[in-house]
Amino acid sequence: MVAWPDPGRGSPFPGSVAQFLLDGPGSGCHRFLTARGVAIQGVALNVAVIGAGPAGLFVGAALARRSHRVTAVDRDIGPGGGGEWARRGVMQFHHAHTFRPQVADALLAEMPLAYKCWLDAGAEPVTATFDGRDRMIGVRSRRVTFERALRSAAVQVDCLQIRRGHVDGILTRNGRAAGVQVDGVAFDADLVIDCSGRAGRAARGLGGRRTVGGNCGIAYVDRQYRLRPGALPGPMSNPIGYMAGYDGYMVVVFPHEYRLFSTVIIRSTANRDLIALRHAAAFDAVARAIPALAEWTDPAIAEPVTSVLPGGALMNVYRGQSDEDGRLILPGLIFLGDAVCTTTPNFGRGLTTTMMQCTELLALLDAGPRHLDDVGEQFDQWCDAAMLPWVQDHMTIDDAQADRWNGHAVDLSKALPSDLIVEAAAVDATIGARIGPYLSMQQGPDSLAALESRAHAVFAGGWSPAPPPGPTAAQLSEIVTIALASP
Ligand SMILES: Cc1cc2nc3c(=O)[nH]c(=O)nc-3n(C[C@H](O)[C@H](O)[C@H](O)COP(=O)(O)OP(=O)(O)OC[C@H]3O[C@@H](n4cnc5c(N)ncnc54)[C@H](O)[C@@H]3O)c2cc1C
Incomplete structure (x- = not known):
């Protein structure tokens, strides 16, 4: 030695x-x-x-x-x-x-x-x-x-x-x-x-x-762009970026430095059709079809600066x-x-x-x-x-999301996952007033436990978050198929 x-x-x-x-x-x-x-x-x-x-x-x-x-x-x-x-x-x-x-x-x-x-x-x-x-x-x-x-x-x-x-x-x-x-x-x-x-x-x-834990059943595919001179950025859902859950997938946009930004489509690994999003023609067609992404990636507004980047297994x-x-x-x-x-x-x-x-x-x-x-x-x-509670929190969130992406309703026989407790703040302002420490990671996921019953009541009342306008995951598959079949 x-x-x-x-x-x-x-x-x-x-x-x-x-x-x-x-x-x-x-x-x-x-x-x-x-x-x-x-x-x-x-x-x-x-x-x-x-x-x-x-x-x-x-x-x-x-x-x-x-x-x-x-x-x-x-x-x-x-x-x-x-x-x-x-x-x-x-x-x-x-x-x-x-x-x-x-x-x-x-x-x-x-x-x-x-x-x-x-x-x-x-x-x-x-x-x-x-x-x-x-x-x-x-x-x-x-x-x-x-x-x-x-x-x-x-x-x-x-x-x-x-x-x-x-x-x-x-x-x-x-x-x-x-x-x-x-x-x-x-x-x-x-x-x-x-x-x-x-x-x-x-x-x-x-x-x-x-x-x-283990694989989370979710895959990323993303691409970086740069806003053209003078162009205004697309929609933001919070000061950090745009994040939205659609029917069967999620979309994220993170602005970076010098007018660069990344767009991400987050899909279920079980959705094999969307593996083809790794092809630029498929990614571009899908970006055009999702209104919020279309605003960000309109060629008059922004130009891609990387190829489409498919991610490996997420855990x-x-x-x-x-x-x-x-x-x-x-x-x-x-x-x-x-x-x-x-x-x-x-x-x-x-x-x-x-x-x-x-x-x-x-x-x-x-x-x-x-x-x-x-x-x-x-x-x-x-x-x-x-640390372990954050992993367990994500496991619960992702399992429940996989169920919903498979067409199941929110399961009210179980405690709600943290993301749905947070979503319920749209209806019950008393929830909104107390989720900050969880969202900012100043407190762990157990800080939401006291809010679960209130959120449960929101969902039991028949409310559920409405996805923004855009295609379903099944429609994305069709868009991908058509885009790849086009000469
Ligand atoms: C798709 C994706 C998106 C993410 N987005 C975000 C985000 O937006 N915000 C956020 O906070 N976090 C994000 N993360 C998580 C973040 O990237 C990680 O938490 C971070 O990389 C952890 O840093 P690390 O140093 O522990 O490991 P790593 O960044 O993986 O670094 C490990 C290093 O070890 C080296 N290495 C490994 N084995 C050996 C060896 N045998 N000999 C020599 N060198 C070795 C590697 O070359 C590497 O340099 C994301 C993760 C993924 C997968």
């Missing part, structure tokens, strides 16, 4: 704590090594981060600011000098994104330079007035713009190295994480943080993690830090970001849950327990309490 090459940035500590403990001379070493593993208070750790996506770069930079010595390894080559960044293996990178204020807040707290770079690159904070005060409610930006900003700030952080390589697996020593294997070479670390995303496989050899999945018996998968290894939880993206929650996790982990490392194992266990408990 070898230590990471020195980053040459004046790192305040010459080697790994673990290596020092295990190999180094002197009795003073032993004050760090305890029955619970590596003690962390006042000790500079050697940290290996798997993945230099949002979670990896953010937590890596934040730990490096705390004088830990961090190396983030990513198989991706990184952004080139031009505008292109293929970012293979991160399917969502090219898909429509919107950013909640928690993402901006996290950057301002830990990586203010990244926030500045983001704004310099055109990101547009959106504000709204609440109780007479202006508050940020989101940031309009493409994902590529966000990640470029994050990366350009991260490369300037002392004690953080970003290395290209594929992490093949996690090294263990005495039952603890001891480093990572990168392209066949072993590197030591006191703490390994797995930020390898929703499809990460670096830890697969370590045994099964406690897992809830509602929670994976804990521990196995089914509640034992940490590996002491000294922490999973973070999408490696812990992913939710259907239509509510734009993924980067917020990622930043919430990073913030909590940093708080535990800063002020909490004295040992890494305690951090792992406490973080696991926090994830169960704060």
Whole structure:
């Protein structure tokens, strides 16, 4: 096993704590090594981060600011000098994104330079007035713009190295994480943080993690456009974008920076006909047929700047830090970001849950327990309490939506899913007055429980949300068939 090459940035500590403990001379070493593993208070750790996506770069930079010595390894080559960044293996990178204020807040707290770079690159904070005060409610930006900003700030952080390589697996020593294997070479670390995303496989050899959920039965297909000079944007259903449920599908439009915007059609994966939306002729025909999308994408108003982008399988999945018996998968290894939880993206929650996790982990490392194992266990408990409910919320929403997309009425024999409780606010203003903390993710899904009976009464009274004007999913299938049959 070898230590990471020195980053040459004046790192305040010459080697790994673990290596020092295990190999180094002197009795003073032993004050760090305890029955619970590596003690962390006042000790500079050697940290290996798997993945230099949002979670990896953010937590890596934040730990490096705390004088830990961090190396983030990513198989991706990184952004080139031009505008292109293929970012293979991160399917969502090219898909429509919107950013909640928690993402901006996290950057301002830990990586203010990244926030500045983001704004310099055109990101547009959106504000709204609440109780007479202006508050940020989101940031309009493409994902590529966000990640470029994050990366350009991260490369300037002392004690953080970003290395290209594929992490093949996690090294263990005495039952603890001891480093990572990168392209066949072993590197030591006191703490390994797995930020390898929703499809990460670096830890697969370590045994099964406690897992809830699976595929959500929904697929994305989207395309980016730019508004022509002087053209006005299309309809918005809220200050962040346009979101509407139609008969058998959903439509989202997210404005980004510099008059760019993404249009998304969200379909059931069971609707095989709509797979053909990946063809530009089919996508364009459908965009013309849905009035709100037609307004946004009218060729006189906007021009496409990408091809049609079909998405891979979307998931509602929670994976804990521990196995089914509640034992940490590996002491000294922490999973973070999408490696812990992913939710259907239509509510734009993924980067917020990622930043919430990073913030909590940093708080535990800063002020909490004295040992890494305690951090792992406490973080696991926090994830169960704060992250799992969001995944379960989306599972309930998506299951109920699949039923409705299959032609069933709202099932009043069960508790209503959160999206329908929110919809009922259109009829019962007392619901509307109390859903804000859920919508803004200041409170979890259980904050809606007290409103369920009121929403239930709304639906039991025969009301249901009317979709905006537009074709049904069955009619979309016909439009797609005709478009593809046309010469
Ligand atoms: C279609 C779609 C749309 C979305 N829209 C939104 C949105 O609007 N708003 C929002 O907040 N969230 C959205 N999300 C969620 C958001 O994209 C994720 O929450 C976010 O990417 C999580 O960041 P991460 O760093 O945990 O993982 P990732 O972004 O997946 O990064 C993981 C990194 O690990 C690297 N990696 C993986 N394995 C290895 C290995 N073995 N060796 C080396 N490197 C490795 C990868 O190359 C990658 O760089 C969306 C997700 C999807 C699928």
